[in-house]
Amino acid sequence: MPLDFPLRCQCGHVRGVARDVAPSAGFRFVCYCEDCQAFARFLRRPDVLDTAGGTDIFQMAAGRATLTAGTDALRCLRFSSKVLRWYADCCRTPIANTAAGPRFPVVALIHSFMNHGADSLPRDKMLGAPLCRIYERSALGPLPPNAPAPPSLGLFALRASRVLGWWLRGLARPSPFFDVRANAPLSPPRVLTPNERAALE
Ligand SMILES: [Zn+2]
Ligand SMILES: [Zn+2]
Numbered sequence: 001m002p003l004d005f006p007l008r009c010q011c012g013h014v015r016g017v018a019r020d021v022a023p024s025a026g027f028r029f030v031c032y033c034e035d036c037q038a039f040a041r042f043l044r045r046p047d048v049l050d051t052a053g054g055t056d057i058f059q060m061a062a063g064r065a066t067l068t069a070g071t072d073a074l075r076c077l078r079f080s081s082k083v084l085r086w087y088a089d090c091c092r093t094p095i096a097n098t099a100a101g102p103r104f105p106v107v108a109l110i111h112s113f114m115n116h117g118a119d120s121l122p123r124d125k126m127l128g129a130p131l132c133r134i135y136e137r138s139a140l141g142p143l144p145p146n147a148p149a150p151p152s153l154g155l156f157a158l159r160a161s162r163v164l165g166w167w168l169r170g171l172a173r174p175s176p177f178f179d180v181r182a183n184a185p186l187s188p189p190r191v192l193t194p195n196e197r198a199a200l201e
Pocket of ligand 1: 009010014
């Protein structure tokens with residue numbers, strides 16, 4: 001049954017809600033790419049990575065996620081032209097990855113921002129277990145024993161059909177990270193200098 005999932009940075013300043021969350025209403029995976037690792041290092045939050053440098057991410061329809069407080073502390077980084085990496089400046093909690101513009105119907109919420117209290121269902125129950133791992137060639141060491149399998153072709157098709165479904169059903173908008181009127185990110189993306197980026201390797 002779909003449930004509302006509270007969103008919250010570590011200190012509680014930035015808050016929100018993800019609505020109608022269910023395993024079938026999202027796509028959970030673990031990403032071992034270098035940019036996700038660099039993001040955690042930039043924030044000095046190695047604790048958000050698993051033992052091999054993986055990030056647990058839940059992609060869902062952008063229009064089903066809302067920020068309700070603390071958007072003044074939202075910041076975003078850009079390592080590549082395609083992805084914006086959002087975090088809470090108050091406590092350096094990684095929040096989400098989005099496309100560079102508001103049209104793509106997906107927000108990729110990072111587990112550190114998905115606050116499931118002690119009284120709620122376990123994360124695996126609410127989101128389903130991670131469906132796959134990606135970019136494992138960039139992993140920092142042996143993958144944890146519970147790491148999900150690499151993606152199959154069927155999984156790519158499943159994700160594509162879910163994303164298309166969100167778009168068709170009008171769940172793409174509004175993205176909580178963009179100003180609808182200005183059609184711009186709520187916080188201007190910061191692009192690291194090559195030296196700053198290299199220091200995160
Ligand atoms: Zn905070
Ligand atoms: Zn990644």
